Amino acid sequence: MSDLRSDDSSSEPIPLAQRLFDNVWLLLALGLAVMFAIFTAWGLWEILTLPRAELP
Amino acid sequence: MTGPVPASAIGPATDVAAGTRFNVCAFTGRRLDEVALRLVRWNAVTSIVALLIGAIAAVLIVLTRWQAVHLLPAIWFYRILGVHGMSMLIFFIIFFEMAVLHFASTALLNARNVAPKISWIAYGLMLLGALMVEYLMWAGKADVLFTSYVPLRAHPLYYLGIILFAVGALIVTGVFFANLRMAKRERTYEGSMPLVVYGAMTAAIIAVITLVHGAMIYIPTFLWSLGLMEVDPQVYRMIWWALGHSSQQINVAAMVAIWYMLGALTVGAVVLNEKISRSAFVLYILFISMASAHHLLVDPGMGSAWKVVNTSYFMYMAVLASLLHGFTVPAGMELGMRLRGYTNGMFDWLRRAPWGDPGFSSLVLSVVVFGFIGGITGVTIGTEQINIIVHNTLRSPGHFHATVVSGTAMAFMGATYYLIPLVFRKKVALWGLAKLQPYIFAGGMVIFTISMTFAGTFGVPRRHWDISFSQAPFDVAFNPAVDIFLALVALGGITAATGAFIFIAIAVKSVFFGEPIGQVTPNTHMRGVPQGLTHPPKHSADVAERWEKMHGPESGFMGPAPGTLVLVFVFLAAFILYFFVNWKVLSFVWRIG
Numbered sequence: 271m272s273d274l275r276s277d278d279s280s281s282e283p284i285p286l287a288q289r290l291f292d293n294v295w296l297l298l299a300l301g302l303a304v305m306f307a308i309f310t311a312w313g314l315w316e317i318l319t320l321p322r323a324e325l326p
Numbered sequence: 327m328t329g330p331v332p333a334s335a336i337g338p339a340t341d342v343a344a345g346t347r348f349n350v351c352a353f354t355g356r357r358l359d360e361v362a363l364r365l366v367r368w369n370a371v372t373s374i375v376a377l378l379i380g381a382i383a384a385v386l387i388v389l390t391r392w393q394a395v396h397l398l399p400a401i402w403f404y405r406i407l408g409v410h411g412m413s414m415l416i417f418f419i420i421f422f423e424m425a426v427l428h429f430a431s432t433a434l435l436n437a438r439n440v441a442p443k444i445s446w447i448a449y450g451l452m453l454l455g456a457l458m459v460e461y462l463m464w465a466g467k468a469d470v471l472f473t474s475y476v477p478l479r480a481h482p483l484y485y486l487g488i489i490l491f492a493v494g495a496l497i498v499t500g501v502f503f504a505n506l507r508m509a510k511r512e513r514t515y516e517g518s519m520p521l522v523v524y525g526a527m528t529a530a531i532i533a534v535i536t537l538v539h540g541a542m543i544y545i546p547t548f549l550w551s552l553g554l555m556e557v558d559p560q561v562y563r564m565i566w567w568a569l570g571h572s573s574q575q576i577n578v579a580a581m582v583a584i585w586y587m588l589g590a591l592t593v594g595a596v597v598l599n600e601k602i603s604r605s606a607f608v609l610y611i612l613f614i615s616m617a618s619a620h621h622l623l624v625d626p627g628m629g630s631a632w633k634v635v636n637t638s639y640f641m642y643m644a645v646l647a648s649l650l651h652g653f654t655v656p657a658g659m660e661l662g663m664r665l666r667g668y669t670n671g672m673f674d675w676l677r678r679a680p681w682g683d684p685g686f687s688s689l690v691l692s693v694v695v696f697g698f699i700g701g702i703t704g705v706t707i708g709t710e711q712i713n714i715i716v717h718n719t720l721r722s723p724g725h726f727h728a729t730v731v732s733g734t735a736m737a738f739m740g741a742t743y744y745l746i747p748l749v750f751r752k753k754v755a756l757w758g759l760a761k762l763q764p765y766i767f768a769g770g771m772v773i774f775t776i777s778m779t780f781a782g783t784f785g786v787p788r789r790h791w792d793i794s795f796s797q798a799p800f801d802v803a804f805n806p807a808v809d810i811f812l813a814l815v816a817l818g819g820i821t822a823a824t825g826a827f828i829f830i831a832i833a834v835k836s837v838f839f840g841e842p843i844g845q846v847t848p849n850t851h852m853r854g855v856p857q858g859l860t861h862p863p864k865h866s867a868d869v870a871e872r873w874e875k876m877h878g879p880e881s882g883f884m885g886p887a888p889g890t891l892v893l894v895f896v897f898l899a900a901f902i903l904y905f906f907v908n909w910k911v912l913s914f915v916w917r918i919g
Binding site: 288294297305314318 | 503505506518519527531532534535538539558560562564565568601604605608611612613615616618619627628629632635636640
C-alpha cells in the first residue's frame with residue numbers, strides 16, 4: 271500500500287505525533303492503563319463496595 | 327519461487343543471524359524468512375482444523391434450534407454449543423491471528439523471526455491447551471459453555487488447558503514485538519512501519535490486554551476448581567468478559583489490517599490518509615477493549631456510571647475508529663481503481679473490479695456485512711436502554727455472527743487465497759469453487775444473521791435447547807413467525823457451513839495435495855493463482871497528474887471518491903433508521919406517563 275503524497279525529504283524532523291504513534295511500548299502501556307483504570311479497577315471497586323444484601 | 331538462498335545474498339550483511347535462511351518471493355520480490363513461514367503454515371493449518379470442528383458443531387446446533395428438526399438431546403446440545411464457541415471464537419480465530427502476527431512482523435518488513443525456538447514452544451503450548459480443552463468438552467467433563475460462568479464447574483484441566491493456550495498466545499505477541507524491534511534496529515524498513523503491520527501491532531496490543539485479563543480470571547478459577555479458593559460470580563463475569571469480548575477485538579484489528587492488505591493486493595488500493603488510518607488504530611488500542619461492558623449492561627452489581635462510561639462515552643471512540651476504517655478502506659480501493667484508469671461515472675470502478683478473485687470478493691463481502699449488519703446492530707444493542715430488550719435473546723448471536731464470522735472469518739478466508747500461493751507456494755485447488763465460495767458463505771451468513779436477529783426481536787432466547795418448553799409446567803407462546811425465522815436460521819446456517827466446508831476442502835487440498843507454483847511468468851494468467859499476484863495492479867503512467875486532478879477543484883464537492891461517499895451515506899441512513907426503530911420498539915415495552 272503506497273501513499274502517493276509522501277514526500278522524499280527524509281531529512282525533515284519527524285513530527286511529535288508520528289513519533290508517539292510509532293512508539294509501540296507507549297501505546298501498549300496506554301492501552302493497558304486505560305482499560306485497567308476505567309473498566310477493571312473501577313468495576314472491581316463497584317463490586318467490592320456493594321453492601322451485602324440482607325435476607326428478608 | 328527461487329530456491330532458498332542465504333540471507334546475506336539478499337539483505338544487508340549486518341542483519342543476518344547465523345542459520346537464518348530466506349527465500350525470495352517470486353510475486354512480490356520480498357524476502358521471506360523460512361522459519362517464520364513454517365510458523366505461519368502450522369498456525370494456519372491448525373486454525374483450519376479448528377474451523378472444521380466448529381463448523382460441524384454449527385450444523386448440529388442449527389438443526390437443534392430449528393424446532394421442526396430438534397436434532398440433539400439437551401445434554402449434547404449444550405455440550406456441542408460449548409465446543410462450537412471454543413473452537414470458533416478462540417482456537418480458529420486466535421491460531422489464525424498468530425499466523426498473521428508471524429507473517430506481518432517478518433514477511434511484510436523484510437525481517438526475520440528473532441526467537442524461533444520460543445515461537446515453537448508457544449505454538450506447542452497453544453496446541454496442547456487446545457487439545458486438552460477439546461478432549462474435556464467432548465468427553466462431557468466441561469459442560470460449562472463458552473463462558474464457563476462460576477459456579478458452573480468444569481474439570482480443573484479444562485481451565486489449565488485454557489491457561490496454557492493463553493500463555494502460548496501471549497508469548498507469540500512477545501515474539502511479535504521483538505521481531506518489530508529487531509526489524510527497526512536492522513533497518514529492514516524505513517520510517518514508520520507499514521500500515522498493515524501497524525494494524526497487526528494494534529491486534530497484538532489488544533491481545534496483551536485480553537490475555538492479561540484471561541490470566542487474572544482463569545488462574546483463580548483453576549484454583550477454585552481444585553477447591554483452593556472462592557471466586558465471586560460477579561467478579562468472574564466482569565473480568566471474564568474482558569477476555570471473552572476483547573478477544574474478539576483482536577479480530578477486529580487483525581481483520582482491518584487484512585482489509586488494507588487485500589485492498590492493495592487485489593485492486594491497488596492506496597492509503598487515503600495515513601494519519602487518519604493510524605489514528606483510528608490508536609483509538610482501537612485505547613478504547614475498544616472496554617466494549618466488554620456490553621455483556622454486563624443488565625447486571626445489577628454494576629452501576630450506571632460505569633456502564634455508560636464504558637459502553638458509550640469512551641467506547642464510541644472505538645466506534646468512530648471503525649467508521650473511519652469503514653470509509654478509508656473502500657475509498658482507498660476506489661482511488662486505486664480510478665488511478666488505474668477506471669474513472670467513468672460514480673461506480674464504474676466497482677463494476678469493473680475483479681469479482682472473480684476470491685480475495686477481492688471476500689474483502690468486499692467482509693466489509694459490507696461487518697458494517698451493515700454487525701456494526702449497526704452492535705452499536706444499537708450496546709446502548710444501555712436498548713440492551714434491556716436484547717439481552718440473552720438471539721439478537722446477540724445475530725450480531726456477533728455478523729462481525730466475527732461474516733467479517734473476520736470472511737477476511738481470513740480471503741487472505742488465505744493469497745497466502746496459499748505466497749506462503750505455501752501452491753496453486754489454489756478447486757479454483758472454480760474457490761471463486762464461488764465467498765458468495766456461498768456470505769449469502770448463508772446474511773440469511774442466518776438477519777433471521778436470528780428477527781427471531782431475537784420476538785424474544786427468542788439464545789443458548790436454549792427447547793423454546794417450546796415441552797416438558798415444563800407452563801408454556802411460553804411465541805409469535806408463529808418465530809418458526810419461520812428459526813427455519814431460516816437453519817437454512818442460512820447450513821448454507822454458510824457448506825461455504826466453510828468448501829473453504830476447508832480447498833485449503834486442505836491446496837496445502838497437502840496441491841500443485842506447486844513452479845515458474846512464474848509475470849502478467850500471465852495462472853489457474854489457481856489470484857489475479858492480484860499474476861497481474862499486480864499498476865496505476866496509470868500519469869498517476870501523479872491524475873492524483874492532483876482528483877484532489878483539485880475539478881472533482882467537485884463529492885471529492886476524489888464520490889462512489890464511496892454515496893455508499894457511506896446509505897450506510898448512515900440505515901444506521902439511523904435501525905437505531906430509531908429500536909427506540910420505538912423499546913417505547914412499546916417501557917411506557918412513560
